[in-house]
Amino acid sequence: xxxxxxxxLYAVTRGDADSSPPAVRGVAGEDVRVLTEGPxxxxxxxxxxxxxxxxxxxxxxxxxDWLATAARAHDAVVAAAAARGPVxxxxxxxLFSSDDGVRExxxxxxxDFQSALAAVTGRAEWGVKAYVDPDSLADSLSAPDAAxxxxxxxxxxxxxxxxxxAKLAARQSAQSAAGEWAQQIHARLRPLCAxxxxxxxxxxxxxxxxxxxxxxxxxxxxxxxxxxFHALVRQLTEWQAGLDVELTGPWPPYSFAVPEGAQxxxxxx
Amino acid sequence: MTLAPDPFGSxxxxxxxxxxxxxxxxxxxxxxxxxxxxxxxxxIRVNLLDIELLTIKLRLVIASLETAxxxxxxxxxxxxxxxxxxxRRELAQKExxxxxxxxxxxxxxxxxxxxxxxEEEPEPRRARRGKNS
Numbered sequence: 001x002x003x004x005x006x007x008x009l010y011a012v013t014r015g016d017a018d019s020s021p022p023a024v025r026g027v028a029g030e031d032v033r034v035l036t037e038g039p040x041x042x043x044x045x046x047x048x049x050x051x052x053x054x055x056x057x058x059x060x061x062x063x064x065d066w067l068a069t070a071a072r073a074h075d076a077v078v079a080a081a082a083a084r085g086p087v088x089x090x091x092x093x094x095l096f097s098s099d100d101g102v103r104e105x106x107x108x109x110x111x112d113f114q115s116a117l118a119a120v121t122g123r124a125e126w127g128v129k130a131y132v133d134p135d136s137l138a139d140s141l142s143a144p145d146a147a148x149x150x151x152x153x154x155x156x157x158x159x160x161x162x163x164x165x166a167k168l169a170a171r172q173s174a175q176s177a178a179g180e181w182a183q184q185i186h187a188r189l190r191p192l193c194a195x196x197x198x199x200x201x202x203x204x205x206x207x208x209x210x211x212x213x214x215x216x217x218x219x220x221x222x223x224x225x226x227x228x229f230h231a232l233v234r235q236l237t238e239w240q241a242g243l244d245v246e247l248t249g250p251w252p253p254y255s256f257a258v259p260e261g262a263q264x265x266x267x268x269x
Numbered sequence: 270m271t272l273a274p275d276p277f278g279s280x281x282x283x284x285x286x287x288x289x290x291x292x293x294x295x296x297x298x299x300x301x302x303x304x305x306x307x308x309x310x311x312x313i314r315v316n317l318l319d320i321e322l323l324t325i326k327l328r329l330v331i332a333s334l335e336t337a338x339x340x341x342x343x344x345x346x347x348x349x350x351x352x353x354x355x356x357r358r359e360l361a362q363k364e365x366x367x368x369x370x371x372x373x374x375x376x377x378x379x380x381x382x383x384x385x386x387x388e389e390e391p392e393p394r395r396a397r398r399g400k401n402s
Contacts, residue, residue, distance in 0.1 A: 009309065071299050091309070
């Protein structure tokens with residue numbers, strides 16, 4: 001390793017898997033390599049230390065275009081590794097000064113990686129997002145008498161307030177109905193999964209949709225349960241008018257790289 | 270059901286499911302590679318990197334949370350399955366949300382008082398619910 005190169009870590013896989021590198025290019029367009037240490041293999045790439053040094057990288061990461069390209073490249077390498085066996089995906093921009101640092105990691109945390117790999121073996125992550133159209137939901141829920149306003153001594157101002165309140169009430173019942181749907185969808189999908197994670201709803205600027213995202217979840221599904229899981233997702237889409245359920249995947253098990261209950265912060269070092 | 274790009278691709282029906290050429294929504298990818306995946310401190314000085322990464326992550330995640338708050342979809346806050354840093358962010362957001370709510374209630378009361386004082390005004394002027402963060 002020359003001084004001008006830095007090692008970018010993509011994922012950790014089993015050492016007994018096919019240990020030839022995946023045929024994809026990495027974040028710097030580099031050839032991806034593998035480093036095997038005992039029962040584990042790290043998928044890495046050598047990148048220019050000047051372009052990927054901490055200071056430069058910090059600036060790059062603030063640039064959404066650069067970030068998007070790097071994120072796609074990182075994901076492509078992780079996905080290529082996942083296509084050949086169980087993987088533990090590593091977060092974007094994990095850098096080592098040399099291969100030795102990566103080997104040391106594999107030796108030092110062998111048990112952690114092996115249990116993480118065992119937990120995802122034969123399973124894939126599927127993303128399920130549920131959306132509702134707020135207008136159609138509010139319309140379907142608002143009772144006809146909500147528009148009925150008592151007239152007489154109250155005056156126009158009170159009538160206005162009453163309308164406002166009715167509108168607000170309709171919106172609130174739409175929100176609680178949406179929350180209820182989300183919980184029910186999750187409750188029905190969970191029994192088909194080995195594990196699940198609930199993520200915060202995404203920003204509409206990322207989704208490009210104005211509908212409310214009421215559920216953003218990840219499910220770790222056994223390969224032999226993929227078919228029933230998909231069938232249930234399809235069924236849930238038909239469940240309510242105004243409800244849309246989006247399935248993404250299969251993903252490498254990003255959401256399940258950290259065992260449930262472990263604090264990500266504890267993993268440093 | 271909306272099928273996000275190639276969900277069933279080569280994966281349906283067993284075998285190794287992952288396909289390398291998924292044309293996937295950028296938000297989904299960013300969410301996973303920045304916010305999920307195993308956190309490992311490499312031996313390169315990453316402290317600065319962590320800080321910078323965090324700013325992006327927070328920008329994306331907080332934006333998401335604010336949107337969720339606006340539409341009142343926050344049930345996962347009470348979900349025992351949600352753990353880790355998301356929960357800590359949620360707590361911070363919850364506190365902030367509480368402050369916003371109080372401000373919104375005050376605004377509403379002011380709006381009603383203004384209305385009572387000027388009964389003939391058809392549309393009482395109401396301050397927009399502000400984000401006082």
